[in-house]
Amino acid sequence: MNRIVGHLDLDYFFAQVEEVENPSLKNLPVVICVYSGRTDDSGVVSTANYIARGYGVRSAIPIVLAKKKLEATGATFIPLKREKYETVSERVMEILRSRVDVVEQTGIDEAYFDVTTGSQSDYESATNLATEIKRDILVAEKLTCSIGIGQNKVIAKMASDFRKPDGLTMIRPDETTDFLTSMSVDKLPGVGSKTARRLGELGVTTIGELSRMELDSLEESFGHKIGIYLHNASRGTDEEPVLERSESSQISRIITLKTNSRNTNEILSQLLPAIEDISKRILERKVSYRSLSIIGIYTDLSIRTKSKTFEIPTNDSETLKRQSRELLEELAGSSTMKIRRAGVRLAELKSIAEQRSLSDYICDQLGEAHG
DNA sequence: CCCTCGATCAC
DNA sequence: CCTCATATCGAGGG
Numbered sequence: 301m302n303r304i305v306g307h308l309d310l311d312y313f314f315a316q317v318e319e320v321e322n323p324s325l326k327n328l329p330v331v332i333c334v335y336s337g338r339t340d341d342s343g344v345v346s347t348a349n350y351i352a353r354g355y356g357v358r359s360a361i362p363i364v365l366a367k368k369k370l371e372a373t374g375a376t377f378i379p380l381k382r383e384k385y386e387t388v389s390e391r392v393m394e395i396l397r398s399r400v401d402v403v404e405q406t407g408i409d410e411a412y413f414d415v416t417t418g419s420q421s422d423y424e425s426a427t428n429l430a431t432e433i434k435r436d437i438l439v440a441e442k443l444t445c446s447i448g449i450g451q452n453k454v455i456a457k458m459a460s461d462f463r464k465p466d467g468l469t470m471i472r473p474d475e476t477t478d479f480l481t482s483m484s485v486d487k488l489p490g491v492g493s494k495t496a497r498r499l500g501e502l503g504v505t506t507i508g509e510l511s512r513m514e515l516d517s518l519e520e521s522f523g524h525k526i527g528i529y530l531h532n533a534s535r536g537t538d539e540e541p542v543l544e545r546s547e548s549s550q551i552s553r554i555i556t557l558k559t560n561s562r563n564t565n566e567i568l569s570q571l572l573p574a575i576e577d578i579s580k581r582i583l584e585r586k587v588s589y590r591s592l593s594i595i596g597i598y599t600d601l602s603i604r605t606k607s608k609t610f611e612i613p614t615n616d617s618e619t620l621k622r623q624s625r626e627l628l629e630e631l632a633g634s635s636t637m638k639i640r641r642a643g644v645r646l647a648e649l650k651s652i653a654e655q656r657s658l659s660d661y662i663c664d665q666l667g668e669a670h671g
Numbered sequence: 672c673c674c675t676c677g678a679t680c681a682c
Numbered sequence: 683c684c685t686c687a688t689a690t691c692g693a694g695g696g
Contacts (some may be wrong), residue, residue, distance in 0.1 A: 302675090333685095334685040334686065336684085336685060336686085341685095342683080342685095342696080343686095344683085344684070344685050344686095346682080346685075346686085347682090359681095359682075360682090360684085360685080361683090361684095362683045362684065363683095364683070364685075376696090380685090380686090382686090382687095388692085406689095407681080407682060407688090408682075408687095409682085410682095415696090416682095429693065447696060485677090489680090489681090490680070490681095491680090492679065492680050492681070493679095493680095494678080494679060494680085495680085496677075509687095523691070523692060523693095524691090525690085525691065525692085525694090526690095526691070526692095548687090549688090549689085550688065550689080551687085551688090552686085552687060552688075553686080553687080554686060554687080555685095556684095556685075586696090593675095601684065603677080603678090604676085604677085605675085605676065605677075606675090606676090607674085607675060607676075608674095609673085609674060609675085640684085641684095641685085642688095643686085643687095645687090645688095671682090
């Protein structure tokens with residue numbers, strides 16, 4: 301059977317959730333903001349509804365700039381509430397799971413799904429199924445989304461992006477080449493500004509041009525994996541399976557300091573709530589971490605990390621604080637520049653069940669001592 | 672093979 | 683004026 305893949309994207313998700321909760325917002329610009337706490341309005345825009353976008357408000361622009369663009373429009377600025385959106389997201393993903401065989405959630409507001417068997421490899425039925433999914437989500441949550449249907453994940457994602465909000469785009473296999481050829485390379489998932497610029501230097505600006513590149517030269521410029529990916533994706537021959545994702549294998553938090561600093565005590569005191577929050581979350585998830593990183597973002601916005609991997613996974617809050625301090629001291633000592641933002645990341649999370657006990661470890665050590 | 676680190680993507 | 687969270691890749695060193 302020929303594979304049929306779908307990609308679902310919730311429209312202007314965070315802002316739409318706020319509209320559902322408070323429908324009087326619907327006819328006004330709505331801006332979801334990440335306040336950094338430095339000054340009153342320091343921070344950036346996370347998401348904006350389409351009315352706000354009409355005024356030039358985009359993700360990642362400073363809140364102050366968004367306020368200027370929306371002066372005297374009656375716009376609403378709402379601080380981002382991640383947990384609230386996660387709860388809604390989980391309910392939407394459940395609806396999707398009830399309708400298809402495999403769901404691969406790739407973000408809080410998007411997921412791939414496989415409809416090969418559900419549609420018996422028929423594009424007409426796949427589209428009907430997508431229409432029903434859209435309706436189910438609208439009825440249950442009052443949320444619109446955009447769905448793309450295609451022969452693989454790359455085409456499905458590009459299709460969901462093609463028409464939105466509230467879009468449904470199906471690309472049949474015989475339409476795939478036409479769909480791709482004249483599009484700009486940066487429309488390919490995984491190709492951002494850096495890769496697009498490097499492709500431009502090679503004389504490649506459209507996906508059609510990319511598809512005519514030799515695999516060898518792509519691998520030479522971008523490495524093995526990305527070379528193969530660009531080669532397949534641009535030809536519409538990507539074969540990546542839709543796979544359920546397991547729970548995230550890392551947890552991180554990053555904060556903006558009140559004022560730039562390279563004093564470790566000062567930085568640590570502001571980082572402490574974040575460390576404790578992370579500590580709480582790994583306890584809730586019943587996991588331990590094997591790798592710890594401290595992240596520093598300097599005044600020039602350059603990023604440096606210091607990390608350490610441990611023999612034995614830990615979940616103790618006091619140990620985490622001590623290890624964080626050590627890494628932070630190393631990091632701060634390695635540059636004369638002040639730090640603007642600081643973060644902690646725990647990786648290689650191991651569930652208590654799969655974790656080796658301390659006694660296992662001691663047995664190993666004794667064994668080695670003899671061998 | 673493992674570890675560390677930086678880069679990139681994209682939210 | 684400059685957020686936040688996660689995954690993945692590759693280089694370089696051991």
